[in-house]
Amino acid sequence: MTKPEDQIIYHAYPQSPVAEKIRVAFGVKGLSWRSVEIPRLPPKPLLTTLTGGYRRTPVMQIGADIYCDSFCIIEELEQRFPEHSFYRTAEAGLAQCLSRWTDGALFELSVKIVLGSAGDALPEDFAEDRGRLYLGGDNWAENLKKANAQLPHLVAQLRVTCSWLDQVLEDKRKFLLGDDATALDAQIYHVIWFIRGRFAGGEALLSEFPNLERWEKSIKALGHGTSSDFTAEEAVEIAASTIPKTKEYVQDNDPQGLQAGMQIKVGPDVESGEQFVTGIIRYADIHRIAITRTCEQTGTDVCVHFPRTGYRIEVLA
Numbered sequence: 001m002t003k004p005e006d007q008i009i010y011h012a013y014p015q016s017p018v019a020e021k022i023r024v025a026f027g028v029k030g031l032s033w034r035s036v037e038i039p040r041l042p043p044k045p046l047l048t049t050l051t052g053g054y055r056r057t058p059v060m061q062i063g064a065d066i067y068c069d070s071f072c073i074i075e076e077l078e079q080r081f082p083e084h085s086f087y088r089t090a091e092a093g094l095a096q097c098l099s100r101w102t103d104g105a106l107f108e109l110s111v112k113i114v115l116g117s118a119g120d121a122l123p124e125d126f127a128e129d130r131g132r133l134y135l136g137g138d139n140w141a142e143n144l145k146k147a148n149a150q151l152p153h154l155v156a157q158l159r160v161t162c163s164w165l166d167q168v169l170e171d172k173r174k175f176l177l178g179d180d181a182t183a184l185d186a187q188i189y190h191v192i193w194f195i196r197g198r199f200a201g202g203e204a205l206l207s208e209f210p211n212l213e214r215w216e217k218s219i220k221a222l223g224h225g226t227s228s229d230f231t232a233e234e235a236v237e238i239a240a241s242t243i244p245k246t247k248e249y250v251q252d253n254d255p256q257g258l259q260a261g262m263q264i265k266v267g268p269d270v271e272s273g274e275q276f277v278t279g280i281i282r283y284a285d286i287h288r289i290a291i292t293r294t295c296e297q298t299g300t301d302v303c304v305h306f307p308r309t310g311y312r313i314e315v316l317a
């Protein structure tokens, strides 16, 4: 049986599309995980006490190591559980490049369609929070109206991507890169899942693409691995009862001059005004930055991991 400090603890909420990306990734590898349901809106005190302020969804925890961002989570899952690799073809690097586009432009387009089509029907606090995150900070209300007015244009943009995917799947392959599911399936599927589930015109849009719909069924059939519920308090308790397992290492030639022991802050490289997380560098390489910080609630150390891609690091001391 897996020891408590080695269990995957997954902090997310059911409606989150990025959380669905990782649930599918769990399915690809057939993993078991503990599910902590977090609030959809801040404050999320039992999450941010672990992350140091990072508030996005999802976050994965294993013991006292905390993994922020779905990109970092997928990378960590691949390292810890290499069986049923997320990368079945020689084009792994190309798939990573593509995943940056799905996480950025494609996801943002789908958010605009979902928020824009819901318009005034969105609860005010939710509209403002997500508007600030995805629709340009202080200009969110104006941009939400714009998304509503431009809905046909936005849908026309997404329809192009759907047709590209449909074309890839035309030869009856089960998944995007062949008959085995890879990370790229999860990285694209969550956007389609979001559009089908949350955009009123989603079903009609997707019904134009029979190969894409068949692929959706194959992904659904993979499932989400095996999950069991866990409370946020239990998760914090696990972090407090162990120590971070990440080794201390900083790769040479870091372009930002990063060195072990430096105090830095790190956060999403976007203009959304999100809180950065402060800590001491424990691990840094081309792909990953991990910092040690003390959890306010327990007074014990956690190690918080972020991908380098899409994240900004500022050296404090």
Ligand SMILES: N[C@@H](CCC(=O)N[C@@H](CS)C(=O)NCC(=O)O)C(=O)O
Residues within 6 Å of the ligand: 016, 017, 018, 019, 040, 041, 042, 055, 056, 057, 058, 068, 069, 070, 071, 103, 133
């Ligand atoms: N680049 C991040 C994006 C995460 C993201 O934007 N998630 C959405 C949920 S789908 C979110 O955090 N929304 C605000 C929240 O949950 O508080 C990742 O891949 O994990």
